[in-house]
Amino acid sequence: MPEPYIRTGAPEDEEVLGRLDRAIWSYQHAVRPPDQPPYEPFFTERFGPRDHLVAELGGRVVGYVRLGFPTPLASNAHVRQVQGLAVAAAARGQGVGRALLRAAVAEARRQGALRISLRVLGHNTPARKLYESEGFVVEGIQPGEFQLGGVYVDDVLMGRRI
Incomplete structure (x- = not known):
């Protein structure tokens, strides 16, 4: 099985990443x-191409991770936050999510961060297992924070030192 190739996002990824997001959408x-046409741009003023790491398998884009600051405060500038991670359904189980997460940790470290955090829905067991296997620990739970498809779902806060 080939290793995923991870690279920094580029403006020309706009369309393929938008399609990927729409294809994998789920309350999971x-x-x-889900977005409806006309679709919002994937890249925004807040999160541009350079805030994304993109995964390729066999030359095809199969996933991304978005890395940003949890707040705009200087007192919080030593922390980075995973603010989105997506893997195409056909590429799941091939190490893409793990490679993206490891690349995000490495990029956060390169940027001088001392900590990395994320939020994950309580019922997203596969993602939670991946994060735990990479050293993230549950740091807080906001019970029933979201009502999704008629069900109340916890917001789980996870993090780790880097």
Whole structure:
């Protein structure tokens, strides 16, 4: 099985990443309803191409991770936060999510961060297992924080030192 190739996002990834997001949409990991045409741009003023690491397998884009600051405060500038991670259904189970998460940790470290955090929905067991296997620990739970598809779902806060 080939190793995923991880690279920094580029403006030309806009369309393929938008399609990927729409293709994998599910309340398993999303807290908003699916986008409807006309679609919002994938890259925004807040999160541009350089805030994304993109995974390729066999030259095809199969996933991404978005890395940002949890707040705009200077007192919080030593922390980075995973603010999105997506893997195409056909590429799951091939180490893409793990490679993206490891690349995000390495990039956060390169940027001088001392800590990395993320939020994950309580019922997203596969993602939670991946994060735990990479050293993330549960640091807090907001019970029933979201109502998704008629069900109340916990928001789980996880983090680790880097």
